[in-house]
Amino acid sequence: MTDMAHPPAAPAKRRARLGLLRRLNLSTWIGLVIVVALVLAAIFAPWLTEYSPSKQNILHQLSPPGDGHLLGTDQYGRDIWARLLYGARYSLTIGIFAIVVAMIVGTFLGMIAGFLGGRTDIVLMQVMDVILAFPALILGLALVALIGATMGNIIIAIAFTATPAFARIARAGVMTQRDREYAQACRALGFSGPRILFRHIMPAILPEVMVMSSLWMATAVRTEASLAFIGLGLAPPTPTWGGMVREGYDNILSSFHLALAPSIAILLLVLAFNLIGDGLRDVVDPRLKDAS
């Protein structure tokens, strides 16, 4: 355990990272490939389609796939492929940033609660429990309805719903680490509380937090899509995947591809984040390692 207090040399770190990559299973790699592909598609959207995602062409409404439009057009004659590509930008940005914010805030609060204990722990964790008591979608819905559906607000709302999960896991991690020998040694050497917490304990709990973040990214993508589906997403004509499902719903009996294409995109992204999360957990979780 003393190796946690005294970080290993740089080559050893590199070896550890390579070891981690080698231990990733096939499904994790599939997840990574999907996420990278979607990120690239979102970045290079203007090169992958000649159409604008919001340009209407009423004369070509509801064209079937093919016919000059890879995935057809919607009821306003807008190209579905272009809307999917540009829509990936919003789903990815919201999914990733919301969880990064939740991870930073939640981990910080959880670490403080776990390290200090006492009243701070009780108050912080009870607040987290109250937030956790609400389903993510319901809480996100209430917050977005309250503060408005802008990109920043949706990120804040989803981050708010995810924060308690990170706080809980960080607190549990800190509580198991704070009385270990290396932490006691740090105290004996006169290190300050923040230094022990952030420099020595935090590296020990980060792998679990990272695993949690990839799993929650899937939830964030679903929540954003659900909010857009019920009309609380980004305002039209912004092409969000959830919004596309919503708009395609009215014509689902005659032009099911309108809702199917964005649904598959959401499915792929959520699946990819889950595969990555599961794979990382398999690698990081010592219990699973022992079992294997």
Next chain:
Amino acid sequence: MITKLMRTGLAAGLLAATALTAVPALAQQTTLTLGADAADIGSLDPHFASSTSDRTLAAWVFGGLVRFQPGSTDPAGIEPDLAESWESTDDKLEWTFHLRQGVQWQGGYGEVTADDVVFSIEKAMNPDTSAFSGDYAAVDSVEAVDPYTVKVTLKNQIPSVLGILANYAGGFIVSKAAYEERGESFARNPIGFGPFELDSVEPGVSATFKGHADYFRGAPQLESVVYRFLTSSSARDLAFVSGEIDASKGLADKQWLARSSAIEGAAVDIFDPAELSLLNINVTQAPFDDIKVRQAVAHAVNPDIFVQYRGPEFTRPGKSVIPSNNLGFSEDVGMYEYDPEASKALLEEAGYGDGLTVKMLASQLNSLESNALLLQSLFEEAGITLELEPVEHATWHQMIRQDLSPLVQYGAARFPVADVYLTQFFHSDSAIGAPGQVTNFSHCSVADDQIEAARVETDPVKQLALWKEAQELIVKEVCAVPMAEVAQVWVRKAALDWGYELKGAMSLGPVVTEATHFTE
């Protein structure tokens, strides 16, 4: 052998079961189930029923002194309802109505008398107890001459007295005893003398009506009507295709029409009144206080796009600021041509050469949401960025009545005489924030004189000329830009006979009458 016997037995059993279950199918269906585009009942106090769904239901429960012929919105065809006959003085200021005797209220509240009529009209005139009090500004007094005679006295002549006393909006007659007994709960426990009475409401699920056995035109052929709340059009379509519902509110959309027309055993009803969608522009708020900006908006709107989007079967381009079925409508009112280049030039003159960004609250109701998206695209071509702020429909109704959106796209149909629409949408007395606020979202006042003069003009030719002049002034001032007129649309099983040919319904939905029945 045993297996063979078992198979034979099973087949016999199935045959017997089929024969037994077939027996009830031979009986005529007496329960009608409808799919509504509504989440719940709002208010069934007919003087507050303003949503499409509530208006539809009020017309089943209540009646008026006179009524539009079932299936028609033609004021010329107004016929007796509670009143058997009526006459007026030569100056058209005193109207006497002779009531039918023996007409019974629902729920055992006894006979309908002149007291109920007086109470109802006075209630409709009172802004505290009616959303339509503005329609009765010309009524001076209402009195019961005897239990079966009512006299209505006017302060001045109005274009259509029968219009405000018909089975529409404030013209519905309520039971005085039931209203006084039930108070505010009357809105969910209404009592009228119409063919159907409310039996029960399951909030958010359905409302059930039962036939009014003592209805004066005869007991309804249907025993009950179940009105299911299905806000999703896809859910309504699926319920209709599966036979779960017998008729359903449709979508004014050509894809929906093609899909529904192709269903075997289904018939589509497209009927009046077509609701005119206007883009109302608040002339008191910047940047729209500059007429050049308003003219730029007028040149940016292409009414034909809305027709192309929805389909010509139920959509007509807007050609004036009042609906085309209104007495007094004029097509030749100097509408601005669709010309995005002219818009850009006007914006340049107004100091917005680099483009203009404006915000609009947008209802999430399907038809309004699609109109907003079409407008957004049209505006973009004219150099105007339209930022939409989507809000839930009921909230949108509240917010636009607080002047929170400088642009309000609003679709409506009213009693088909120009005075009603012009007054409610363009007279300064009806402006948002005014004591008599109705739906003048634009704060238009440019045609007040013409509207008022036409209201009391007795010469029909002069009256028409005044209404035309009012429309020209409103168009020229760009208080509103006409978009399109969209008719009502429902789909039903062909075996469902409304009891009349459905060509129009002032209640914006099919009127279920004593004659409505299934032919199979």
